Amino acid sequence: MASRDDIKFLSNPNIGSRRKKYCRFKKFGIKHIDYKDADFLLQFINEQGKLLPRRITGNSLKYQKRVAVAVKRARHLAILPYVTDLLK
Amino acid sequence: MRQYEVTFIVDPVLSGDEIKSTAKTYEDMLTTEGSKIVNVDDMGLRQLAYPINKRSSGIYYTLEFAIESGDIIPKLELALRRDERIMRFLTIKLDKYGVKYNEDKRNGLIGKVVRKDKKDKKDRKDNRGSIRKEKPKPAPTPTISKTEEE
Numbered sequence: 001m002a003s004r005d006d007i008k009f010l011s012n013p014n015i016g017s018r019r020k021k022y023c024r025f026k027k028f029g030i031k032h033i034d035y036k037d038a039d040f041l042l043q044f045i046n047e048q049g050k051l052l053p054r055r056i057t058g059n060s061l062k063y064q065k066r067v068a069v070a071v072k073r074a075r076h077l078a079i080l081p082y083v084t085d086l087l088k
Numbered sequence: 089m090r091q092y093e094v095t096f097i098v099d100p101v102l103s104g105d106e107i108k109s110t111a112k113t114y115e116d117m118l119t120t121e122g123s124k125i126v127n128v129d130d131m132g133l134r135q136l137a138y139p140i141n142k143r144s145s146g147i148y149y150t151l152e153f154a155i156e157s158g159d160i161i162p163k164l165e166l167a168l169r170r171d172e173r174i175m176r177f178l179t180i181k182l183d184k185y186g187v188k189y190n191e192d193k194r195n196g197l198i199g200k201v202v203r204k205d206k207k208d209k210k211d212r213k214d215n216r217g218s219i220r221k222e223k224p225k226p227a228p229t230p231t232i233s234k235t236e237e238e
Contacts, residue, residue, distance in 0.1 A: 031185035032188070077178055080137055
């Protein structure tokens with residue numbers, strides 16, 4: 001009979017341990033958010049072009065507000081759509 | 089000294105010379121008012137995210153300029169609003185980080201950094217997915233080998 005020592009856990013211990021969210025602006029030292037950079041702003045909006053909440057993006061309040069301003073500026077200049085479907 | 093940035097969309101129906109002259113008029117207007125043009129960025133013809141004035145594309149221009157006082161801004165915006173060749177415009181005041189960002193972008197430092205971050209994230213996600221897929225597999229294998237031995 002094979003040794004059972006290699007089986008340490010019955011179930012995968014990594015299940016349920018959630019990755020800690022972080023603010024990417026603080027972590028990477030991004031101080032200015034460019035409203036002309038559509039690819040970057042796409043990370044903060046959902047498929048309908050709506051802003052994602054802080055609880056999903058992990059942004060700090062300061063930078064979430066700046067992201068919101070940048071997205072709104074981009075919408076005004078038709079870089080991002082106001083309303084859409086299947087953006088991603 | 090304050091730095092401003094004005095982005096505007098020019099009607100794409102116009103001819104190439106007309107488009108250039110449109111951008112030039114605003115450059116001249118700013119210089120005559122005593123501002124210093126820091127940079128002119130011609131982003132070229134871009135697809136609009138939604139139609140404006142029944143046009144689906146436009147030519148984007150960004151003028152970055154430095155001036156002592158902001159008194160010129162209402163004048164500039166009035167001129168832009170009256171101009172039929174301009175479809176949209178947006179003026180913003182740049183803070184010190186914005187000035188630095190634009191400088192770095194011109195020197196080609198910004199695009200790389202942002203892309204690196206994105207790649208890191210993707211790699212991490214991939215690793216996470218592969219670990220989760222692989223880990224449950226080893227568990228059933230010992231049981232199979234055990235049955236074979238028996």
